Amino acid sequence: MKYKVRHLTEYEYSAPVALCYNMAHLLPRDTNNQRCLSRRIKVWPKPVYQHEGQDYYGNQTCYFSIEEPHQKLSIDVISYFEIQTTDFIAQAEAHPLTLGELKALLEKPHTSELRMAKEFILNSPQVRCSEQLAEYARDCFSDEIPMIQGVKAFMHKVFTEFNFDPTSTTVATPLEQVLEQKSGVCQDFAHLSLGCLRSLGIPTRYMSGYLETLPPPGQEKLTGADASHAWFAVFVPDFGWVEFDPTNDIMPTDQHIVTAFGRDYADVTPLQGVIFEGGDSQTLSVSVDVQRV
């Protein structure tokens, strides 16, 4: 499957910004089954310094700074992807490892893969483990069923018990509140899943990217109707990272495009940085288009 993605980010400031320094996680990365065929990033006004690199997790970064006064900043990214269909998910679903076995392996790690996976059972900048979170997920797992089946049940539980409601949360809403009110957006569901599964001892990472949405039958797809999306992946030793999308209750195959992954949103914030001057208010608008090509 091939896709074209256009991701346009625009900031408007109430007064001119004299200077800015930004780190963007807007460029896509390659994964096992995803290859970026070409990509182009256009920042306006033209940065005096712009550099592409890779972060600690191997995600593509783009650092830029602008030194001319500007009241509007735009970052326009267009990229082309190819996603291979594999039988990875089928294999994952058949993987027999139980949660108990996984925990035993992590307790006394004997491979570097296990040692490095421990990073993803610890607290991260926006996700703290807790007994309350563990409790919410516990009934999905037992020693009789494979862990992957447990995670699948857990994903289904989140999908059925939580409401998608963009007005109910912000980036700063704590997990306890999300759990309490049982509503949020994909990022909240991903963070909640990270918190619950890590609290049970399962290495879990945050996936950030796009999802192809299809228009209602008979209608044209609207420009900018798509959005950036978030889901999670769990670690299976000697096998790999298996992805789950609790917002849609599916295991991603070829409709999820990955831009970056990390411990949580804070590791892969699309755009972070500081500005000098610019007045007291900023407005941000984002539009995303995913098209099959």
Add this chain to the structure above:
Amino acid sequence: MHTDALAPMTPEQASLDFDPASSKHYDEAFDMNGFPRDHWQTIIESFNALGAEGVADRQQRARRILSDDGATYNLTSDPLSPNVWGLDIVPYLIENDSWKALEQGMVQRSKLFDLIMKDLYGEQTLLKEGVIPSEIIFDHPGFLRACHGISVPHAQDILLHASDLVRDERGQYLIVGDRTQAPSGAGYAHENRVVLSRVMPRLFRTSRIKRLSHFFQTLRDTLMRIGKQISDKPRIVLLSEGANSKTYFEQAYLANYLGFPLVQGGDLTVRNGQVWMKSLNGLSPVDVIMRRINDDACDQAELKPNSLLGVPGLLEVARSGKVVIANPIGSGLLETPALMAFLPQISQFLLGEELSIATVKTYWCGTEENRLHVEANLSQLIIKPAMRVNGGDSYYGHTLDQEAKQALLDKIRLAPHRWVAQEYVSGAQLPVWADQGLKKRPSIMRMFTVADKDGFSVMPGGLSRVGSQGNERIVGNNISDTLSKDTWVLATDFESTLPAGMDSSSVQDIALQSNLPSRVIENLFWFGRYMERAEVSLRLMRTFFKQMNGVEPLPKESRDILLKAISLQTGCLPGFVQGDSSMFEEPNDELASLICDGARPGTIKSNLNAMLACGEQVKEMLSADTRIILNDLRAHIHQVDRAYANGLPELPEESLDNLVTSILALSGLNHESMLRGPDWMFQELGRRTERALQTAKLLKSTLTEPLASMQQSLVLESVLLSVEALISFRRRYRNRNRVAYGLDLLMADRTNPRSLIYQTEQLRKYLEELPRNESSELGLSPEKRMIIKSLNDIQLADLEMLAHVDEIDGERSALSDFMTQLTEQLERFTSHISDKYFDHAAGPQQLVPGHGEY
């Protein structure tokens, strides 16, 4: 927020005085039978020979030198009571043989820490192979993932390293802690050496002591060599937290000693992918930053967004290799106590060697076995957070009651991998001079290394510390509870006792040295202004007191005008300006407040405090003599406070005289001893502008209101007296006390260094010498326009007309209008100077994140 508070001492290290029966302490100076060890003999004899009085006298002198040098630690916000650095004058002696072993051990340790740094921020084999349990690093807030993969264009990444050592009861040295991000103490060690060599000159000369200068020379060479990878003429700066830092004295001291400009985060900016210093001459490039701020504070764009100390964009410049930061951002990770538990294995893994100097026994609670051991032996252990970044609480097991112990154990059980326990080590006993004799106190020593061409070199000496009281149970980080000591390494050869020669190739670009950060010149400008404000008010008040207490007290009308003038001059309004008659009859409380109330802006004390605070900000720019005068000034302020403790004293002018004398000494020193560089220039600009402003205000406030002849001449006389012009006036005009003559002397006389015309002419001259920003200004710059206009106004003024009393207003309206306009022009002049030469950038703000992802 402190980069590196010196390590706390354990209770044992600071416990009771020497107990001969106790074998818990190793005794540095005396053997088991109580005789001095060989290498201590000479020094013990010297101190005994000096006698109690002799030693007390030297100790006193040492304290005075430290105070004059401005050697402080943990400066509070009160500029009047600095904590003087504590130094005991009995040095710590180390024999050459013991030293060789320590030196070799430190070189090994620094090499090891450098390899750990490279590995954790690179390949991470230590984690992959399980040498360090990975959760220690992954869960550590000091592991900055944004710094992964940054390399320094040099063999070593860790350029400066320090370790704290204690000696156990068998005399074995043990390392109890390491400093890897911005080790402090090397500058204090050097200052200790300088002071001791001055107060104990003979002893110093006759003992063969290894010199410290090689260490600093190596530091300079190393930074220079690294800088050359970036630029032909590398520029190095020392990045400080500023005057609020605990160790600010040391930062200023090192900047001066090494010849690096002392800058704060706001003095630097990232432009076009490079770091620059904002200076008087515009932006000048920076290639190497020796930093004294914490890892996470370095860059608001990628690290802590609300840091007040950093340089936004710095990390990316380091990543691209266009600047080197010593030590690299992220190196604070290596200070984590948990690392100490694994050092023997790490050393085997990375170096294939055993550690030459052992590390204090440390238990990481992340394993069941260790945790149980810690639970069983809590009373014998110090418990620390395993991932301590900057200090953080330690718990001394034996001080906890049952309840506190249980609470701590519960905390540990919740997240065992976040805790370590260390054994107590009793530091060796060192002799100190206290209560008129040699006493023994437990000690700790910090050693320093710096990267060089072949590896690391060790400072032959160090910063030793002892408890200052004989009886404290726990000494915290509070340095004022401890005394430092100079550390003498006794050489067997003569060579290492010679000072290092200066390698000319490593001297910094002269241009950068004379190119000062904008913040520095701004502080000097204000230093001058506050000084002048204080002086004018002081002189006016002193005159008032003299006139009131004179043979013939001032008549009421003259007195009231002077009191109003005092309120106007200090700006402490309404004061006497709207005072009722009772206030004029009983002016003492208000007058005392105008002198001593430090919290009221405009008073003499608040101006002097502000001046001292500006001085503290630019400590590194002040000469030794200036610091001595400022110390005297502090002492005089305290005297005034005491004299005025119960309101206006009997002779109120007396204690003010000393303040005036100190200020005169400062201006004399500026005039005679300061190079006419930009620092002098801006201080002068501040003084001259302020003097012109104050004089204009004074003339307006005292002479606008006409009085009967006798009263008028008394006011005029007082004004002349306050600006030291009365004698000249009388010589020139005999007894004709006309206001116009007064104006002639105070406004238009070029030969009077306190006249308005004198100030404006000087200002005009200075403007010619200031660097010009290559701007597109047509014709005169606005600040010059303002000065020339003022100069012309003064020259063209018709003095008789100004002195004339307007019949309708009943006052000297022309004089009042003239002075008002002149004051406005001068105020505008200062704002032009400020706009052009000072930095006005507000801090950065964070880009708001969007809702995130749907």
